[in-house]
Amino acid sequence: EPEVTQTPSHQVTQMGQEVILRCVPISNHLYFYWYRQILGQKVEFLVSFYNNEISEKSEIFDDQFSVERPDGSNFTLKIRSTKLEDSAMYFCASSEAARDRGNYGYTFGSGTRLTVV
Amino acid sequence: AQKVTQAQTEISVVEKEDVTLDCVYETRDTTYYLFWYKQPPSGELVFLIRRNSFDEQNEISGRYSWNFQKSTSSFNFTITASQVVDSAVYFCALRPYNQGGKLIFGQGTELSVKP
DSSP states (O other), rough: OOOEEOOOOEEEOTTTTOEEEEEEOTOOOOEEEEEEEOOEEETHHHEEEETTTEEETTTTTOOTEEOOSSSOEEEEHHHHHHHHGEEEEEEEEEEEOOOOOOOOOOEEOOOOEEOOO | OOEEEEEOOOEETTTTTOOOOEEEOOOOOOEEEEEEEEEEETTOOOOEEETTTTOOOOEEEEEEEEEEGGGGTEEEEESSOOOOOOOOOEEEEEETSSSTOOEEEEOEEEEEEEE
């Protein structure tokens, strides 16, 4: 079964450093997403991406965050200057376009645990 | 406002008991989609079910069943004859129609099944 692959599985970074989280979505999917889960809390939507542009973003997704699809396969989330409160599990997901525009599911990656020290 | 409420933070049962996880949602959309995900201790999100707002038929899959009631805006999940492997955090989620595909998650219910 096709998978969404995220690397690294765990990253430790110093506060103020830039970090890039990488994801390889399923190859025929067209919609890509990043979600965040602070330890012990709910999963929160960050951003959705379609046709090489952001289609929606949450309040969490401020100027410190950016997303990119630098080639045909990778989808990245960059945090420019990490803060302690950015420590969380970050999930990438992808979905395909469906004939019924709303009736589609998601495939989530296994997540990257980011620890900011 | 679009919102999902899972009022049960933690549930503990003994193996073979039945358990129901509650989910109440809020949306003004007439078309929307509801999901359940399982998050085992290893941390990944495992898809369990997707249901659209026009399909109120209940669903059963093995020991799992789902009860969707639009009248009460609820989408409850029942595990019959629970097993230790069912121990996980379970999330209910809502996808409003035509909003960039984002999922709105509830707070999650941590289910602990003891032998």
